Amino acid sequence: MWWLKLRRRWAQPRRWAQLTRGLQAASNIPPRGFVRYIHEDDRFSTDRVPEDVPPYIPGQESPAYVVRKTGYDLLKDPWCNKGSAFPRSERDRLGLRGLLPPRSLTMELQVARFMQDYHHPVHFIPPEDVELGGVTSEMARRWKALQALHDRNETLFYRVLFENFTEMAPIIYTPTVGWVCLNFHKLYRRPRGMYFSAADRGDMAAMVYNWPQRDVQAIVVTDGSRILGLGDLGVNGLGIPIGKLDLYCAAAGFSPSKVLPVVIDVGTNNETLRANPHYGGLRCSRITGPEYFSIVDEFVTAVMSRWPNAILQFEDFSIDHAVPLLERYRQHHLVFNDDIQGTAATALAGLYGALRVMNMPPSALTEQRIVCVGAGSAGMGVAKMIAAGMTKQGLSLAEATKRFWVLDYMGLITKKRSDVANFVKPFVREEKQHEGESLLSVIKRVKPTILLGLAGAGRLFNKEVLTALSEGCPHQRPIIFPMSNPTSRMECTAEEALRVTKGRAIFASGSPQQPVQMPDGGTVAVSQANNMYIFPGIALGSFLGQTRVITDDMLMAAAEALPKLVHPEDLAKGLVYPRLADIRDISARVATAVACAAGKEGRLRGPLLEKYGQGPDAMRAYIASRMFYPEYSSLVHVPPGVDE
Ligand SMILES: NC(=O)C1=CN([C@@H]2O[C@H](COP(=O)(O)OP(=O)(O)OC[C@H]3O[C@@H](n4cnc5c(N)ncnc54)[C@H](O)[C@@H]3O)[C@@H](O)[C@H]2O)C=CC1
Ligand SMILES: CC(=O)C(=O)O
Numbered sequence: 001m002w003w004l005k006l007r008r009r010w011a012q013p014r015r016w017a018q019l020t021r022g023l024q025a026a027s028n029i030p031p032r033g034f035v036r037y038i039h040e041d042d043r044f045s046t047d048r049v050p051e052d053v054p055p056y057i058p059g060q061e062s063p064a065y066v067v068r069k070t071g072y073d074l075l076k077d078p079w080c081n082k083g084s085a086f087p088r089s090e091r092d093r094l095g096l097r098g099l100l101p102p103r104s105l106t107m108e109l110q111v112a113r114f115m116q117d118y119h120h121p122v123h124f125i126p127p128e129d130v131e132l133g134g135v136t137s138e139m140a141r142r143w144k145a146l147q148a149l150h151d152r153n154e155t156l157f158y159r160v161l162f163e164n165f166t167e168m169a170p171i172i173y174t175p176t177v178g179w180v181c182l183n184f185h186k187l188y189r190r191p192r193g194m195y196f197s198a199a200d201r202g203d204m205a206a207m208v209y210n211w212p213q214r215d216v217q218a219i220v221v222t223d224g225s226r227i228l229g230l231g232d233l234g235v236n237g238l239g240i241p242i243g244k245l246d247l248y249c250a251a252a253g254f255s256p257s258k259v260l261p262v263v264i265d266v267g268t269n270n271e272t273l274r275a276n277p278h279y280g281g282l283r284c285s286r287i288t289g290p291e292y293f294s295i296v297d298e299f300v301t302a303v304m305s306r307w308p309n310a311i312l313q314f315e316d317f318s319i320d321h322a323v324p325l326l327e328r329y330r331q332h333h334l335v336f337n338d339d340i341q342g343t344a345a346t347a348l349a350g351l352y353g354a355l356r357v358m359n360m361p362p363s364a365l366t367e368q369r370i371v372c373v374g375a376g377s378a379g380m381g382v383a384k385m386i387a388a389g390m391t392k393q394g395l396s397l398a399e400a401t402k403r404f405w406v407l408d409y410m411g412l413i414t415k416k417r418s419d420v421a422n423f424v425k426p427f428v429r430e431e432k433q434h435e436g437e438s439l440l441s442v443i444k445r446v447k448p449t450i451l452l453g454l455a456g457a458g459r460l461f462n463k464e465v466l467t468a469l470s471e472g473c474p475h476q477r478p479i480i481f482p483m484s485n486p487t488s489r490m491e492c493t494a495e496e497a498l499r500v501t502k503g504r505a506i507f508a509s510g511s512p513q514q515p516v517q518m519p520d521g522g523t524v525a526v527s528q529a530n531n532m533y534i535f536p537g538i539a540l541g542s543f544l545g546q547t548r549v550i551t552d553d554m555l556m557a558a559a560e561a562l563p564k565l566v567h568p569e570d571l572a573k574g575l576v577y578p579r580l581a582d583i584r585d586i587s588a589r590v591a592t593a594v595a596c597a598a599g600k601e602g603r604l605r606g607p608l609l610e611k612y613g614q615g616p617d618a619m620r621a622y623i624a625s626r627m628f629y630p631e632y633s634s635l636v637h638v639p640p641g642v643d644e
């Protein structure tokens with residue numbers, strides 16, 4: 001029926017948005033609240049100013065103009081752009097909703113922000129902060145230089161990043177990205193990504209059409225509530241999805257035009273930030289409970305309805321929401337939580353790598369005693385995955401969980417506690433008399449072989465702790481993974497771990513560390529235990545395979561694939577992860593493992609399903625062929641030889 005087709009066609013919010021904007025532009029009727037409209041071309045040519053436009057007098061209300069550009073095009077036009085000062089009425093009518101931080105700033109504030117940076121550059125970090133933050137003025141300056149390149153020429157930015165990945169990962173990602181998020185309100189220059197706020201309820205399905213790309217393949221979303229180990233940073237947390245998606249493009253070959261960083265703004269409990277006049281998010285405390293979930297539901301429905309095939313990565317959500325959100329969507333949508341699942345696969349891969357360093361088989365995992373400091377989303381995700389690894393090696397789940405001692409900010413978690421979260425329960429210790437025991441005491445009593453740090457609370461692995469660990473572990477090299485980020489939140493540095501254990505430690509940290517000079521004159525290289533080894537490959541394999549969901553077996557396949565990629569000569573040096581310079585090959589191989597596991601479960605669709613029948617090599621070749629490589633493409637048709 002023709003009318004049914006028509007109704008379906010216009011039932012989409014995008015069509016309505018187009019229709020209303022089209023009618024408005026065509027009729028040239030000033031919407032209410034606007035002073036007057038003239039054509040944008042007339043703004044600076046006095047001879048073309050219509051007679052009814054009064055001369056401009058400073059301080060008086062200036063005339064309004066009709067602009068033909070909308071959305072991103074408008075924001076990129078220096079004549080018309082007002083950045084974060086666009087008022088709500090203009091954001092509504094010009095397709096800008098979601099493209100700017102939710103709060104409109106005044107021009108006076110914009111001037112003040114510029115002048116502040118002009119006189120005291122944001123990237124100047126006082127030397128006393130350097131040691132704590134692990135980010136130097138030079139790293140911040142480099143970040144700014146890379147962002148400026150990203151804004152001018154995306155293809156060149158990614159080519160530079162590809163060719164210098166090892167050097168630049170600490171600049172676009174941890175630890176520098178932590179400093180970026182802390183200072184996002186001062187650094188904000190150009191829009192990147194989308195903002196969905198509590199004030200947008202009811203409009204999100206239409207707002208997604210303000211994003212200029214029809215085809216989005218990957219979305220990374222945060223609500224800014226737990227940014228690295230830096231806590232609640234509100235909309236400033238958008239720096240993390242931006243950094244993660246830079247890795248999607250550089251490491252996994254997603255096309256930069258097909259990724260979307262997002263922050264959901266439900267307020268912030270960070271009062272200092274809220275009080276800052278330059279802060280761009282809602283100035284209210286965080287919404288929680290059913291209202292919070294309904295906002296996230298609306299966002300997920302909106303993005304999934306416009307981009308039904310996209311993969312959605314949840315990033316840096318605080319523990320109260322991270323687990324419930326994952327459980328809410330993972331059965332029906334192509335989603336994963338990087339902090340819970342990506343980190344877990346990374347840690348297990350690192351432990352398999354450490355066993356390889358000691359010439360031990362994977363089954364030796366079952367003999368390890370593991371102390372995990374931090375019982376949050378990352379810590380418990382890691383513990384659950386290692387326990388799953390132990391069950392694959394023959395232990396029962398009950399036996400596996402007995403090999404863990406988990407501590408949170410109150411110390412060892414035992415059955416004495418009544419208010420333990422469900423995801424911690426399997427790891428609660430029976431020995432009630434040791435409730436709340438300190439880390440040092442647990443280490444002396446338990447004599448662990450593996451010490452994991454996922455508390456985000458700084459230097460918890462002090463000299464006494466490291467000495468006790470080393471002394472209690474004489475028959476095997478102690479494995480020490482302080483995985484918290486950024487550098488200021490790490491549990492110990494590589495130098496501290498290696499010096500105290502006299503070079504015996506097998507060490508890997510969440511943020512990068514320089515090689516350590518040992519007293520004997522030797523240099524020890526150190527690994528980085530960061531989920532960047534895993535999440536790009538998980539996303540790539542599941543997106544290309546259109547697996548609809550991401551299962552535990554797919555994550556396990558990623559964890560098992562990674563340690564096989566460590567070069568034998570690097571194992572000899574005690575390195576447990578592969579070389580970052582090989583990140584594209586690593587991501588392609590992790591993606592292949594993920595897709596193979598999905599194939600075994602009958603979840604593959606599309607061309608990868610066809611390749612599945614031909615084996616892993618054919619699958620990897622297909623995956624590699626689909627990875628973006630930054631090269632200039634022709635923008636006009638030019639006959640061969642003309643430009644030579
Ligand atoms: N290396 C990597 O790839 C990743 C690292 N992380 C890092 O892990 C850290 C924790 O992240 P989440 O688990 O998501 O945070 P979370 O907030 O969910 O959990 C933190 C846990 O640490 C505990 N804790 C806090 N202070 C403590 C103290 N003084 N002693 C012992 N325990 C303490 C808390 O009680 C809580 O159980 C962050 O720093 C984050 O950057 C997270 C994901 C990936
Ligand atoms: C690496 C990461 O995802 C984190 O620290 O939260």
Ligand SMILES: [Mg+2]
Binds near residue numbers: 315316339
């Ligand atoms: Mg994270």
